[in-house]
Amino acid sequence: MPVQFLTIKGEGDHVGSAIVTLDQKSFEESSHVNESIVPTGFTDTTSENIDGGVFFVKSKLLPSKLSDISLEKQITITATPSFQRGMSHWESLIKDYLEKTNNHVLVRADPIYEENAALCNGIILQARSVEDDELSFKAYVYNEQPNFEINKQTSEIRDLKKEAEEAEKARLEEEQRAEEARLAEEARIAAEEAALRAQQVQSIESQVWIPRTGSKYHSNPNCSNMKNPSQVSLSQAQSWGYEPCKKCY
Numbered sequence: 001m002p003v004q005f006l007t008i009k010g011e012g013d014h015v016g017s018a019i020v021t022l023d024q025k026s027f028e029e030s031s032h033v034n035e036s037i038v039p040t041g042f043t044d045t046t047s048e049n050i051d052g053g054v055f056f057v058k059s060k061l062l063p064s065k066l067s068d069i070s071l072e073k074q075i076t077i078t079a080t081p082s083f084q085r086g087m088s089h090w091e092s093l094i095k096d097y098l099e100k101t102n103n104h105v106l107v108r109a110d111p112i113y114e115e116n117a118a119l120c121n122g123i124i125l126q127a128r129s130v131e132d133d134e135l136s137f138k139a140y141v142y143n144e145q146p147n148f149e150i151n152k153q154t155s156e157i158r159d160l161k162k163e164a165e166e167a168e169k170a171r172l173e174e175e176q177r178a179e180e181a182r183l184a185e186e187a188r189i190a191a192e193e194a195a196l197r198a199q200q201v202q203s204i205e206s207q208v209w210i211p212r213t214g215s216k217y218h219s220n221p222n223c224s225n226m227k228n229p230s231q232v233s234l235s236q237a238q239s240w241g242y243e244p245c246k247k248c249y
């Protein structure tokens with residue numbers, strides 16, 4: 001095997017490209033990373049909208065067992081759970097092939113970084129079986145997470161789903177407040193109208209009839225054979241000294 005393991009130094013702190021020739025013995029899942037390694041941009045970030053709650057994980061660029069921790073450090077990146085799922089899909093193809101054939105697979109990974117970023121956007125992963133043409137692929141594995149926005153420079157995350165839910169909740173609360181205010185205003189107008197009607201009824205009821213001659217006021221204009229009685233307000237009749245009719249009032 002001409003190529004066993006090769007890394008090309010990345011710019012600044014960035015992890016560079018790596019190439020390895022794998023066989024059954026040297027295969028190891030990319031998620032298997034020495035605990036003491038802390039890749040750039042790695043933070044303990046949790047989120048309730050992630051399975052297991054842990055947002056950032058450590059991942060190797062290649063599914064390769066490495067003898068030396070300094071080599072492992074050179075190919076370890078800060079990744080998302082979604083990246084890890086993408087990697088494990090392609091790794092399982094390599095693993096199945098190695099187990100089935102006992103052959104070798106040449107694997108190459110090129111991480112893609114934006115300038116000044118601590119986290120890579122993703123990696124280009126290529127594999128080719130050495131002894132035959134059975135296995136061959138080139139894939140882009142995204143270092144993203146559905147429903148999240150990741151700041152690749154600061155490793156800050158935005159939970160877009162949670163933000164949308166909170167915005168929707170605030171909108172519904174505002175709608176409810178507006179509806180309550182509308183109902184309160186309707187009730188106030190209804191109460192005002194009822195008060196006005198009550199006043200009108202009162203003013204109608206407080207009208208009385210007084211005769212041309214006599215000292216009583218009546219509620220019934222036909223009481224006591226009155227001729228052409230006058231309608232006046234109760235308070236007016238009282239102020240003129242009239243008293244209530246015992247028959248109709």
Ligand SMILES: [Zn+2]
Nearest residue numbers: 218223245248
């Ligand atoms: Zn009367």
